[in-house]
Amino acid sequence: MRVVLAEDLFLLRDGLVRLLEAYDFEIAAAVETGPELQRALADLEPDVAVVDVRLPPTHTDEGLQCALEARRRKPGLPVLVLSQHVEQLYARELLADGSGGVGYLLKDRVFDAEQFVDAVRRVAAGGTAMDPQVIQQLLARRANDGRGPVDRLTPREREVMELMAQGRSNAAIAGSLVVTERAVAKHTANIFVKLGLEVSDDDNRRVLAVLAYLDRDH
Amino acid sequence: MTGGRRLGQTDGMNTKTKRRDGGSRTREMVLAAVQGLVLAVAVWPWTVACYVLALVSLALIPLGIGVFTTPWILTWARALADNRRELARRWCGMSIPSAYRPLPRTANPWKRTYALLQDPATWRDLRWLQVDMVAGLVTALLPVVLVLYPLEGFALAAGLWRTMTAGPYGAYGPYWYGFVPVSDQATAFAAAGLGVLLLVVADRFAVRALGLHFRMTRGLLTPGQAELAERVKVLTDTRRDAVDTSAAELRRIERDLHDGAQARLVAMGMDLGTIELLLDKDPEKARQLLAQARQSSAEALAELRDLVRGIHPPVLAERGLGDAVRALALRLPVPTEVAVELPGRVEAPVESAAYFAVSEILTNAVKHSGAARIWADLHHAEGHLRISVTDNGRGGATIGEGSGLAGVERRLGTFDGVLAVSSPAGGPTMVTMEIPCVLS
Numbered sequence: 001m002r003v004v005l006a007e008d009l010f011l012l013r014d015g016l017v018r019l020l021e022a023y024d025f026e027i028a029a030a031v032e033t034g035p036e037l038q039r040a041l042a043d044l045e046p047d048v049a050v051v052d053v054r055l056p057p058t059h060t061d062e063g064l065q066c067a068l069e070a071r072r073r074k075p076g077l078p079v080l081v082l083s084q085h086v087e088q089l090y091a092r093e094l095l096a097d098g099s100g101g102v103g104y105l106l107k108d109r110v111f112d113a114e115q116f117v118d119a120v121r122r123v124a125a126g127g128t129a130m131d132p133q134v135i136q137q138l139l140a141r142r143a144n145d146g147r148g149p150v151d152r153l154t155p156r157e158r159e160v161m162e163l164m165a166q167g168r169s170n171a172a173i174a175g176s177l178v179v180t181e182r183a184v185a186k187h188t189a190n191i192f193v194k195l196g197l198e199v200s201d202d203d204n205r206r207v208l209a210v211l212a213y214l215d216r217d218h
Numbered sequence: 219m220t221g222g223r224r225l226g227q228t229d230g231m232n233t234k235t236k237r238r239d240g241g242s243r244t245r246e247m248v249l250a251a252v253q254g255l256v257l258a259v260a261v262w263p264w265t266v267a268c269y270v271l272a273l274v275s276l277a278l279i280p281l282g283i284g285v286f287t288t289p290w291i292l293t294w295a296r297a298l299a300d301n302r303r304e305l306a307r308r309w310c311g312m313s314i315p316s317a318y319r320p321l322p323r324t325a326n327p328w329k330r331t332y333a334l335l336q337d338p339a340t341w342r343d344l345r346w347l348q349v350d351m352v353a354g355l356v357t358a359l360l361p362v363v364l365v366l367y368p369l370e371g372f373a374l375a376a377g378l379w380r381t382m383t384a385g386p387y388g389a390y391g392p393y394w395y396g397f398v399p400v401s402d403q404a405t406a407f408a409a410a411g412l413g414v415l416l417l418v419v420a421d422r423f424a425v426r427a428l429g430l431h432f433r434m435t436r437g438l439l440t441p442g443q444a445e446l447a448e449r450v451k452v453l454t455d456t457r458r459d460a461v462d463t464s465a466a467e468l469r470r471i472e473r474d475l476h477d478g479a480q481a482r483l484v485a486m487g488m489d490l491g492t493i494e495l496l497l498d499k500d501p502e503k504a505r506q507l508l509a510q511a512r513q514s515s516a517e518a519l520a521e522l523r524d525l526v527r528g529i530h531p532p533v534l535a536e537r538g539l540g541d542a543v544r545a546l547a548l549r550l551p552v553p554t555e556v557a558v559e560l561p562g563r564v565e566a567p568v569e570s571a572a573y574f575a576v577s578e579i580l581t582n583a584v585k586h587s588g589a590a591r592i593w594a595d596l597h598h599a600e601g602h603l604r605i606s607v608t609d610n611g612r613g614g615a616t617i618g619e620g621s622g623l624a625g626v627e628r629r630l631g632t633f634d635g636v637l638a639v640s641s642p643a644g645g646p647t648m649v650t651m652e653i654p655c656v657l658s
Binding site: 053054059060061064083084085087088089092108111137140141 | 512515516519520523526527532533535536537541544545548549550551
């Protein structure tokens with residue numbers, strides 16, 4: 001799998017390259033500025049791009065803008081965006097086109113190599129990887145109104161929904177909560193009924209539906 | 219050889235400079251005439267309207283109506299005066315200091331009017347409007363007349379005299395151009411001669427005549443010693459506040475780093491040392507400690523992230539004020555609508571101050587108002603960043619001692635910004651801020 005990597009801090013870039021190579025990814029390019037990233041995304045046709053939000057020369061949200069622009073030109077181009085902080089505002093922009101293949105994670109998530117690599121693979125396959133903090137921000141807003149559909153979920157269903165919104169598959173959720181996949185499937189069905197969402201077999205569409213539901217203005 | 223060439227070059231340059239000098243002087247003369255025309259045609263009517271309305275409004279104060287109109291019109295007069303200051307700076311390179319007291323914060327019209335009438339700058343503005351109506355117009359028209367009148371002389375010599383002395387005009391006798399009675403071609407040439415003479419005068423004095431207008435303006439609009447002293451006092455106060463606030467901020471950051479991230483890194487270092495020792499003796503225990511060290515590093519990062527958010531939020535650095543407030547609104551438990559109309563980036567210090575002010579006001583609204591909805595509106599108009607935050611809560615908010623709003627007001631003061639609160643019991647609450655600033 002070919003990866004384009006954009007990160008301006010040498011230590012982190014180097015670490016990410018070594019980490020990804022250790023898991024048999026091929027680094028097509030590891031760049032440090034926005035314009036370089038733009039060129040690499042246009043010329044190298046990677047399977048997935050791992051991009052830092054803030055890049056030189058402007059040190060603003062250059063990386064995010066490059067990623068969004070590349071996805072406008074090539075819808076569904078898998079992009080995993082990394083940042084020192086996560087904002088629902090940015091998550092919303094990344095998810096806006098509804099085509100999947102999007103990830104948005106805190107840089108801290110790199111600490112857990114297995115999970116991070118799993119996220120990269122998921123995004124490359126057209127799935128979603130949302131940072132738990134994004135989901136918590138979304139839920140914090142939801143939970144406040146006290147009587148909404150989200151408050152009618154059982155604690156276990158809520159756990160399942162949080163993991164599902166992060167983009168995990170049923171199998172991964174089952175592994176993480178130490179239950180059977182059938183139990184997860186049952187919870188998922190309940191969640192969809194309680195939130196009034198249409199049930200779908202497609203994992204990715206399911207995730208996007210939940211995220212869209214949580215982000216909707218109440 | 220070399221010397222000769224250098225001399226020749228210098229000569230050539232001199233002639234060129236002279237020619238350019240002549241050209242630019244003509245340009246300046248025409249420019250002065252155009253600027254005079256703009257002042258007389260586009261600006262002067264406003265002066266008259268403003269002065270008349272101000273008099274009417276002041277006269278209506280005893281009837282009560284004036285109380286509502288006076289603040290409006292006096293603010294307008296300020297804008298006019300500031301506009302003339304700006305023109306003086308741009309057209310004549312003349313700086314006319316401006317020293318108004320900050321606009322009263324209260325929404326009570328009586329208090330507003332009273333505060334405005336207390337400001338000596340208000341009366342200075344009115345005096346200036348009065349003089350500007352007459353002397354201002356004359357001095358503005360002077361360069362226009364000096365440049366345009368000679369053109370009529372030339373037109374007369376070119377044949378206009380025939381029209382002016384023939385037909386119905388002939389009945390009134392000769393046509394007077396200045397003091398020259400024009401009745402035939404010869405006298406028309408004399409008129410043209412006078413025109414040339416006037417043009418020479420214009421070349422000399424047109425720019426100075428416009429300068430006279432702005433010198434007069436400066437004489438009338440420059441604040442007196444007492445007002446400057448008052449301004450100095452305000453600046454000293456706000457500066458002390460700013461220094462105090464930033465010192466307190468630094469102390470807080472130091473304490474947070476010392477007790478938080480720094481302590482965690484120390485613990486991590488110790489854990490790593492122990493792990494090194496245990497690696498051979500007790501690998502299981504080492505593994506446990508490794509997990510603990512990783513946990514510590516994650517916590518240290520989280521703490522640093524919160525700290526950074528408190529110093530300068532990353533979204534503010536990445537996207538500017540509008541998106542930073544949008545991102546902030548998305549974190550609030552109360553649905554908040556944000557409307558932004560900023561055609562550029564706000565200056566960095568103002569941006570940061572405005573962000574934290576909005577943040578404080580939103581937090582207040584969420585905590586105390588019991589509102590179900592909040593609206594924030596940010597826009598830039600007339601050289602001011604204007605922000606209003608409205609909630610449909612229970613109202614009753616005040617800028618009292620010790621309230622969050624007093625702190626916001628103090629911090630905005632550093633930027634000559636003002637804060638106004640309208641919060642009747644039962645709501646709604648509307649907090650508005652205004653900070654002078656330019657967009658980039």
